[in-house]
Structure formats: structure tokens, C-alpha cells
Amino acid sequence: MTTVFTGRIRPLAPAIDTLAEAMAVDEGRILAIGTDVEVSGRFPDADKVAVDGWVMPGLIEPHGHPAYSSILLSDLVVDIRPVIVPDADGVLATLRRAVADADGPVFANGWDALLQRGLPEPDLRFLDELAGTVPLVVIHNSGHSAYFNTAAALAAGIDTQTPDPAGASFGRDANGDLTGVALEEAAVERVVAPMLANAQQHLPRLLTAHLCDLASRGITTVSDLSWNPQLNSLVDALRTSGALPVRLRWYEMSRPGGTAAARGPADPLFRQVGVKTWSDGSPWIGNIATSFPYLDTQATRNLGLEPDHIGEANYTAGELLAIAEPYAAGGWQLACHAHGDRAIDATLDVYEEIITRQDLADHRFRLEHCGAMTHAQFERAAAIGVTVSLFVDHITYWGEVLVDDLFGPERGGAWADAGAAFAAGHRATFHNDGWVTPNEPFRNMAVAETRTTRNGYRMPAGTPVTREQALRAQTANAAWQLFSEHEVGELTPGLFADFIVVDRDPVTVPAAELAQTVVRATYLAGALVV
Ligand SMILES: [Zn+2]
Known part of the structure; x- marks a missing residue:
């Protein structure tokens, strides 16, 4: 049965300001779009x-x-998280309350000493004092580090004999004793393993609720950059029961010595598109690989950084090449976390070598976040077919921190330079990185345009994007980056009727109003989801 939706429609194609009145949908796909007379006349x-x-x-x-x-x-x-608990006193009070009320281990997420000013160093001694015999793990808001007490180390089976995982480490003092810090993904994963194990039984409820929340924010396709393939059967069950509210694309987490999975059928609802690797860490904890030092400020001292500190990459270029190439040889797109300009150079070197040796054409290898990426690097990436996804929402929350506390007006001010990416010819995209910032795609578009923080501070460098670039970043460009442009991203005949109804015209409202856009309804393949 064909349905014709009528209203004020912005298909965002063929031109950004194209306005249509009616869209015919059948079997989940768009049959026609145009004036009401044309479309209703045909159907x-x-x-x-x-x-x-x-x-x-x-x-x-x-x-x-x-x-x-x-x-x-x-x-x-x-x-x-700083978006929920803005200051240090609140964080410590929340942790003490959680420990007092605990009938098991306590896991907390969202520690950020740069935004929650005055937090103490969260080492083993401090957390032992705070939690006593209650296992306590505090995850940094970036996800790139976690802090744990003695009881939590015991619960996770981590002790002084535990070796550092590849590309990650546990903090140790001069005697070799654990300091209560897990640095980078593979170490963090070890510390939170008991919590993840306990969560398994709740996952059907939790994943459904979270995906419905994404749909309510206007998201119809979400890509998971750290997917656990053990969840595939759960997603299949959700789909069978009609409870999968969004399209899922996923990236397998690379492992040193790992090998590529076989490619499955091109399922339009749920499929793997690539493999994730990591080049460096997080700007907020001091481990992004830059050519320039962090500023020497009270904030960087509080992070424990020495004056003129320069972060190191998680892997050498040789190690990264050894990890990544087998996956690329297996036909998978690569997506690499890279913030610092040195990490980006190293990743581009590795990508270029793989592209040449494997003779790849339409690889769409990705760089993720791109905080300190320079004009020249955007141009180099574009020239070899590497695509970029920028974390522009960093500006919203950490803009002042980037300029005043970490990197200064030139480097910090140009952070996540989306305008430079588009100027270099990229089909760039924006993201919120899961839990790191709230899922707020309209704010991403607005902040890429204004480069202004939530406090009204305008970044002193970097290039604003146009509205067309902003809208494409979270629609057609993102579809292309996920090898899904033949399915979604525009309202065009032949594509799935994944669309949202919003309360204002996204093409013409000022940026400040775009950020406040209210999603009234979300449709997936022509069916109302929320
Ligand atoms: Zn991520």
C-alpha cells in the first residue's frame, strides 16, 4: 500500500533549498517526491x-x-558526567552517596577535572579512602582512562603481576605497585569487566531504551565504533520482534594480531562496515600525539602534566600498520581515532602504505575526531581518499579549556576545524561519540557554523561551515562515510523513507535556533518509530 506524506519537505537534494510538498512511500522506500499535484496525481x-x-x-x-x-x-x-554534575563538590558528594548506598561494586562515569574544577587526583589511595572495602571504579568522561581502588582491582583480578595490554597501560609507582589508573581502551576494559558482565542480563532492555532515545533525537542510522559482535543475536531478536528503531552500522575493534571477519550479506538494517583502530588518546588526559607541547597552566599541572608535556601515540606507525593491514586486506574500511597532528601524520602514512600495497580505490578510510588536524593534513587526506569525522561538539563544552588551559588561541582556537575540512574537498561528518557528549546533532551543526561555546565564547581560530555543509555532515555525507548512500541520507526516489518531522525549517533558521530544533516524529522506512 502506497502512502503519500504531505507537508513542507526538505529532501536536501538535488539542491539544499529544494522544497517539496509530497512524498510517496511504498515497501519502506521512496517512490516519488515533488509537488502535491504531481505526486498525488501519480498515486x-x-x-x-x-x-x-x-x-x-x-x-x-x-x-x-x-x-x-x-x-x-x-x-x-x-x-x-559534567553535563549532569557540573562541579567537583557535586562529583565527590555523588560518589560518597553511591558508596554509602552500595550493596555491591560502584561504577561511576564522567570524571572530567578540566570541567569539574578542583577535583583531587583520583589515585588508588584517594579512592581507597573514599570507598574503603567497596569496589569503586571511576571512568573518565572521555572513556580513555579509569580509576580504581584496591577492592576494585581485586574484583577485576588485576594486580602488580598483570601485564599492560597492547596500546594501553596500568599506572605503577617506583616500586611497581598499581597507582589505580587504567590508561586507554584495553586497560579500561579490564577494570570495568565485572560491570560489563553484570550488564549482559539487562542488555535487551538497556539497548532498546537507548536506541529509542536516539530515534527520539532524530537519529535514524547510528554507527557503533566499538561494537561487540556477541550482541549480534540480540539485535537480530530485536529486529524480528519489530523493536529495532534505528539502522545500525558497526565497526569491529581491532586487536594486535587480529584477523578480518568474513563479509556478510548487505543487510540494510544491521551490518558491519569496518574496523576501528586507535592512534592516540584524549586531549583531556594529556595523551594525544602533537608536534607542540601542552601549555603550562594550573589546569595542566592538575592533570599531572610536566611543563612542555607532549603526548605520545598509543602505537608506533609500524605497530599500527601491522594491526590495521590484515583488516584492510580482508576488504574492510578502516576508522582510526586520531586527535594530535603527529598521530594524524602517522595514521596518514600508514593509510597511504596500505592503500598502495593493497591497491585500494574506493576505501573511504576514516580519521576520527581530528582535533588538531591542520589545513595541510586535510588536503593530504583528501588527496588519498581518506575521509574525516570531526568532534565539533568539543567546542561547545571545552572551547575555553582548549584555548586557555591546554593549547592556546592558535592551536586550541582552531580545534575541530570543520570549515578547513570542507575547504579541502572533504565530505566531512560530525558526531557525538556515544556518551561523551549528549546526542545533539542539531547542536553539532550549529556549533560548526558559529564556533561558539555554550557560554558564548567565540573560538579565536578555525573556519565556520555553511548551513549546507552542516546539514550534509549529519545526513548525506554520513551515509556515504558508512557506505550507505544507496540506502539513506537524502529523500530521493529509491532510497529508504527514513525521515524526521521537526518544528522549524532547518535550511533557513539562524544557527542558534537550529541548535534548539525539536524533533516531533521519526520514521524508519516509512513507519513511525517515535
Ligand atoms: Zn569513539
Whole structure:
């Protein structure tokens, strides 16, 4: 049965300001789009649905972590993210309350000493004092480090004999004793393993709730950059019961010595598109690989950084090449976390070598976040077919920190330079990185345009994007980056009818108003989801 949706439709194609009145949908796909007279004339017997608001393509989150977020943002974890608990006193009070009320281990997520000013060093001694015999793990808001007490180390089976995982480490003092710090993904994973094990039984409920929340924010396709393939059967069950509210794309986490999985059928609802690797860490904890030092400020001293500190990459270029090439040889797209300009250079070197040796054409290898990426690097990446996804929402929350506390007006001010990416010819995208910032794609678009923080501070460098670039970053460009442009990203005949209804015209409203856009309804393949 054909349905014709009528309203003010922004298909965002063929031109950004194209305005349509009617869209015919059948079997989940768009049959026609145009004026009401044209479309209704072609499908006189169709059901008619008049939509109240502006229609646009469903939004695409090209770099999320829905599986992990569904646990981290659930009631199994104490929420101390700076967007929820803005100051240090609040964080410490929340942790003490959680420990006092605990009938088991306590896991908290969202520690950020740069935004929650005055937090103490979260080492083993401090957490032992705070929690005593209650196992306590505090995860940094970036996800790149976690802090644990003696009881939590015991519960996770970590002791002085535990070797450092590849590309990650446990902090140790001069005697070799653990200091209570896990640095980078593979070490953090070891510390939170008991919590993840406990979460398994709750996952059907948690994942469904989280995906529905994403859909309510206008997201119709989400990509998970740290997917656990053990969840595949759960997603299949959700789909069978009609409870999968978004399209899922996923990236397998690379492992040293890992080998590529076989490619499955091109399932339009749920499929793997690539493999994730990491080049460096997080700007907020001092381990991004830059050519320039961190500023010497009270904030960097509080992070424990020496004057003129320069972060190191997780892997040498040779190690990264050895990890990544087998996956690329197996036909998978690569996506590499890289913030610092040295990490980006090293990753581009590795990509270039793989592209040449494997003779790859349409590889769409990705660089993730791109905090300190320079004009020249955007141009080099574009020239070899490497694509970029920028974490522009860093500006919203950490803009002042980047300039005043960490990197100064030139480097910090140009952070996440989306305008430079587009100027170099990229089909760039924006993301919220799962739980790291709230899923707020309209704010991403607005902040890429204004380069202004939530406090109204305008970044002193970097290039604003146009509205067209902003809208494409979370629709058509993101679809292309996920090898899904033949399925979603625009409202065009032949593509799936994934669309949202919003309360304002996304093409013409000022940026400040775009950030406040309200999603009234979300449709996946022509069916109302929320
Ligand atoms: Zn991520």
C-alpha cells in the first residue's frame, strides 16, 4: 500500500533549498517526491498523511557507541558526567552517596577535572579512602582512562603481576605497585569487566531504551565504533520482534594480531562496515600525539602534566600498520581515532602504505575526531581518499579549556576545524561519540557554523561551515562515510523513507535556533518509530 506524506519537505537534494510538498512511500522506500499535484496525481489511491512540521532526512550519527552507551548511561552506572554534575563538590558528594548506598561494586562515569574544577587526583589511595572495602571504579568522561581502588582491582583480578595490554597501560609507582589508573581502551576494559558482565542480563532492555532515545533525537542510522559482535543475536531478536528503531552500522575493534571477519550479506538494517583502530588518546588526559607541547597552566599541572608535556601515540606507525593491514586486506574500511597532528601524520602514512600495497580505490578510510588536524593534513587526506569525522561538539563544552588551559588561541582556537575540512574537498561528518557528549546533532551543526561555546565564547581560530555543509555532515555525507548512500541520507526516489518531522525549517533558521530544533516524529522506512 502506497502512502503519500504531505507537508513542507526538505529532501536536501538535488539542491539544499529544494522544497517539496509530497512524498510517496511504498515497501519502506521512496517512490516519488515533488509537488502535491504531481505526486498525488501519480498515486491517486494512496493513503494520505498530512505531516505537521518540516520534513527532512533522518539524521545519521557516523561515530557513536550505542552498545556501550546503553550500559554507561543506564541505572547500573552512577552518572557524574559534567553535563549532569557540573562541579567537583557535586562529583565527590555523588560518589560518597553511591558508596554509602552500595550493596555491591560502584561504577561511576564522567570524571572530567578540566570541567569539574578542583577535583583531587583520583589515585588508588584517594579512592581507597573514599570507598574503603567497596569496589569503586571511576571512568573518565572521555572513556580513555579509569580509576580504581584496591577492592576494585581485586574484583577485576588485576594486580602488580598483570601485564599492560597492547596500546594501553596500568599506572605503577617506583616500586611497581598499581597507582589505580587504567590508561586507554584495553586497560579500561579490564577494570570495568565485572560491570560489563553484570550488564549482559539487562542488555535487551538497556539497548532498546537507548536506541529509542536516539530515534527520539532524530537519529535514524547510528554507527557503533566499538561494537561487540556477541550482541549480534540480540539485535537480530530485536529486529524480528519489530523493536529495532534505528539502522545500525558497526565497526569491529581491532586487536594486535587480529584477523578480518568474513563479509556478510548487505543487510540494510544491521551490518558491519569496518574496523576501528586507535592512534592516540584524549586531549583531556594529556595523551594525544602533537608536534607542540601542552601549555603550562594550573589546569595542566592538575592533570599531572610536566611543563612542555607532549603526548605520545598509543602505537608506533609500524605497530599500527601491522594491526590495521590484515583488516584492510580482508576488504574492510578502516576508522582510526586520531586527535594530535603527529598521530594524524602517522595514521596518514600508514593509510597511504596500505592503500598502495593493497591497491585500494574506493576505501573511504576514516580519521576520527581530528582535533588538531591542520589545513595541510586535510588536503593530504583528501588527496588519498581518506575521509574525516570531526568532534565539533568539543567546542561547545571545552572551547575555553582548549584555548586557555591546554593549547592556546592558535592551536586550541582552531580545534575541530570543520570549515578547513570542507575547504579541502572533504565530505566531512560530525558526531557525538556515544556518551561523551549528549546526542545533539542539531547542536553539532550549529556549533560548526558559529564556533561558539555554550557560554558564548567565540573560538579565536578555525573556519565556520555553511548551513549546507552542516546539514550534509549529519545526513548525506554520513551515509556515504558508512557506505550507505544507496540506502539513506537524502529523500530521493529509491532510497529508504527514513525521515524526521521537526518544528522549524532547518535550511533557513539562524544557527542558534537550529541548535534548539525539536524533533516531533521519526520514521524508519516509512513507519513511525517515535
Ligand atoms: Zn569513539
